Amino acid sequence: MINKLRLLIKLNILTPNGLYTLIQSIRANGINLMALLGFSARLYPQRIAVQDDSGTLTYAQLYQQSRNIASALCHHHRLKPGHKVALICRNHALLLKSLFACSYAGADIYLLNTEINLRQFSAFIDKHQFDLIIHDANIAPLLAEAGFSGTAIPAENSDSVSIQSYAHTSGLLAKQIKHGPGKIIVLTSGSTGDFKAAARKPSLFAFLNPLYALLTKLELFHYRSIYIATPVYHGFGLATLSIATLMGATVYLTRKFDADNASHLIAEHQIEVITLVPLMLSRMLYRSADKLLCLRCIISGGAQLQPRLVADTRTQLGDKLFNLYGTSEAGICTIATPRDLAHSASTIGIPIEGLTIQLLDNQSGLPVYQHHVVGRLAIKCPWAAQNNGDLIETGDLGFHDADGYYYLSGRADSMIVSGGENVYPVELEDAITQHPIISECVVIGIPNAEFGQRLKAFIVTQQPDSLTAEQLKLWLSERIARYQMPEEIVFLHEIPLTPIGKPDLKYLSQQITSEKQPNGQE
Structure with missing residues (x-):
């Protein structure tokens, strides 16, 4: 608790002037988001609060x-x-x-x-x-x-x-x-x-644990500029907005994400922090890495972060990448720091203080305690949306190692059973993206008459027409099990994204044929 009080002092909340200002803002605005804005408007009236496609506004x-x-x-x-x-x-x-x-x-x-x-x-x-x-x-x-x-x-x-x-x-x-x-x-x-x-409901003290974890592990209180590349309507974006407002930081917004425009914005304004999903980072890193050098904190969340992207980010930008895992119901659950990602590039980190993760057997629903055994991820924390003390199933599969680090194995509804084997698309995605000329990959399950289900991979290469499906399967044959081998491989110019920046799985699932695409073949 002492460390948390020190954090509130750093944020100007528990200083004499800060506490007086917060009380005045709550009296004027109630206990809500406007109280945070009123707090910063009184302390930092002339600071730039937001810059979007139309211009800038101060906090006042x-x-x-x-x-x-x-x-x-x-x-x-x-x-x-x-x-x-x-x-x-x-x-x-x-x-x-x-x-x-x-x-x-x-x-x-x-x-x-x-x-x-x-x-x-x-x-x-x-x-x-x-x-x-x-x-x-x-x-x-x-x-x-x-x-x-x-x-x-x-x-x-x-x-x-x-x-x-x-x-x-x-x-x-x-x-x-x-x-x-x-x-x-x-x-x-x-x-x-x-x-x-x-x-x-907004509550500073109910969310003190996740706030403390974010501000200390990511050291956000050092920074004054944050680009929210993810939509604000997503919980990840909303949490970032709330923290930025409390800190009196400048928030940068764009109506749509475009990798080239985003990279230019970062370089032009020397932005320090960005929140994004992995595919956003991938597209900026492989096109304009030099424009990202000013970033001091890269916060990835909302989707699986693949090991190759972790390694390439470290090589080109340094130890600036953090991997966050959370849910709409509980917000931030785990944080993997650059040091954690050096331990294992695929980890989502360890649970934040006050949050419990329990792995449940996929069949019996009983707790799973063994290391490296996949189970359904369930969480419990005081700040959950439905806080009745029960475990909340996240819909994700995962496991943990002997050091307490957690790992994702994909969504529970994305796992397939192929010839009696449990097969996780994310494992094939991780293997495929290790190929030196493949920049993006998404894997889904498809029906199969003989095995029940098989995998289908959608691939984006750095050089069009530089790889065939047969060549990729030959390369994979030494790296994956037979039941993980994709039945179909489709080459695309670009993976379609949802507005949040995740792969559009609904759209891809509708592409049930594997006809030759403009820049490749099955």
């Missing part, structure tokens, strides 16, 4: 405009504590303003994936009966098609009512707003199935 400007929006929403649309608000926006400052404003008003905020389809969205609005939806312009047709008849406000529209216009509305009394302990609901990524919601 972001705070005032967020309060203006909250006042307008409460005055014109009767927003109040307990109301349900859906935010469907890409990464930009208007999303942040909406998030802070609705939190200030005590609303329950649902952060929806901007690629949500009609069936999923229709089910969500039927289930949750949203009082208000704030959305990007391209979402308007989806609202109409789903028949949403409630209040919908575009984030940006110069010709009518919008969040953008409300940001500059003055004269309404923010002090008349009734605060409430609203929840923030994030969704699972939905990369292989439907989205699921996980709600939690």
